[in-house]
Amino acid sequence: MxxxxxxxxxxxxxxxxxxxxxxxxxxxxxxxxxxxxxxxxxxxxxxxxxxxxxxxxxxxxxxxxxxxxxxxxxxxxxxxxxxxxxxxxxxxxxxxxxxxCPLVTKVHIEVAKLRREGYEFLMIGHKGHPEVEGTMGQLSDGIYLVEDIDDVARVQVHNPEKLAVVTQTTLSVDDAAGILNAIKQRFPHIREPKQQDICYATQNRQDAVKIMAPQVDVVVVVGSPTSSNSNRLRELAERLGTPAYMVDCPEDLQSSWFEGRPRVGLTAGASAPDVLVQRVIGQLKALGAVSVRRMQGVEEHVRFPLPKGLGGTGLDRPLPSERGQA
Incomplete structure (x- = not known):
């Protein structure tokens, strides 16, 4: 190459x-x-x-x-x-x-609690995604999926006065905000979660791409095609005007992506292990990269305990960033 x-x-x-x-x-x-x-x-x-x-x-x-x-x-x-x-x-x-994920469980608990109080729900998310199926499947009825602003205009609920909104945790922060604004305009009494449902990691990775994309000529996202949050990172870079590609493995890289684009931004979705990032860096070096530098960014120290019966509290485990391999 x-x-x-x-x-x-x-x-x-x-x-x-x-x-x-x-x-x-x-x-x-x-x-x-x-x-x-x-x-x-x-x-x-x-x-x-x-x-x-x-x-x-x-x-x-x-x-x-x-x-x-x-x-x-x-x-x-x-x-x-x-x-x-x-x-x-x-x-x-x-x-x-x-x-x-405990952040998904939090949404499930909120749905069950408010349903007992007589609420119906709008769920902002992507049809067919397993997280959406799981959250909507907490209830037998009274929860309606809205994928875009057009859906908001069409959706029919029984009582607009007792309506709450929940969100898939891995969505584009900006897209979800736009849909939520449309929901608030149509249903001014909508009840929102105390804290937004989009998870800290999704938010942080999207924020990092917003800072990175304008500084580079092309963005590469390490992530699998089925990964919602990885797809959102690629879309976000494109929306910011920087060509962006997603790779499941280093072999997916194509040298043509970098013709006339010497500055490469590299990120990875929340389900992509660091071992893949390191292999992609190796491939980029084979394509001529002489410097690899890290952006300044938010440090994440969130850790969740393991379920009972699997030994240990889980609080003594290394941080995700310290675990090289899956």
């Missing part, structure tokens, strides 16, 4: 968040404690490398609980599950560990 790259600017923060780090650790600890196979409903996090790494260690990823043998250990993915899935898993008698 003809070298085109000169400088690489690394976004801070990037890569694993506390919820992803915890979810992966739950699978690894379950494998260590109970032995293979361990069954996981849905990809534990949306990253090909992570999923393949855990498969090699003995995790089996399934969508249908009928695929799980009686008495097996089952883990719910970081995205959360509906009440229907939870109840079916309990009926089937599995040994269950819940790797749902």
């Amino acid at each position: 003809t070298p085109h790259v000169q400088d690489v600017l690394l976004a801070e923060p990037r890569g694993f968040c506390a919820g992803v780090d915890r979810a992966i650790e739950i699978v690894e600890r379950a494998l260590a404690q109970f032995g293979a196979p361990i069954y996981v409903r849905h990809e534990i996090v949306h990253n090909t490398y992570v999923v393949n790494d855990l498969k090699a260690k003995g995790a089996i990823f399934i969508e249908d609980l009928a695929e799980v043998p009686a008495g097996a250990t089952l883990i719910f993915s970081a995205h959360g599950v509906s009440q229907e899935v939870r109840q079916e898993a309990e009926r089937r008698g599995f040994s269950i560990f819940d790797a749902t």
Whole structure:
């Protein structure tokens, strides 16, 4: 390949968040404690490398609980599950560990609490995403998905006076704000969460791209195609006027992206391990990069405890940024 790259600017923060780090650790600890196979409903996090790494260690990823043998250990993915899935898993008698991100669980708890108070809900999110299916599946009715401003104009609710809004945690902060403004205009009495649902890691990684994109000629996002937050990072860079590409692995890089664009910004979605970022940096060096420097950025110290029964409180674990591999 003809070298085109000169400088690489690394976004801070990037890569694993506390919820992803915890979810992966739950699978690894379950494998260590109970032995293979361990069954996981849905990809534990949306990253090909992570999923393949855990498969090699003995995790089996399934969508249908009928695929799980009686008495097996089952883990719910970081995205959360509906009440229907939870109840079916309990009926089937599995040994269950819940790797749902605590920030998603917070949304589930809020939905259940306000429903008991007679509220209906609008959910801002992407149809078909497992987190959206899990959150909407906390209720049998009274929750309506809005994906864009047009949906806000069309949605029909029973009582606009008792309406609350929740948000998928991995959305574009700016897109969600635009949809929320439209909701407030149509439903002035809408009840909002005390703290926004979009998670700290999604916000921080998007903020970093906003600072980085204007300083570079092209942005590369390490993340899998199914990763919502990774897709949002690429879209955000493009929206800011900087060409941006997403790569699942270093081999996805194309030298043509860097022709006449010597300054490369590099970030990673919250489910992408640092080992992939380091390999992408190696590939960029092969394309001529002579300097790699880190941006100044927010330091994240969030850590979530592990579920009971998996040994330890989880508070003595290394930070996500310190864990090189999934």
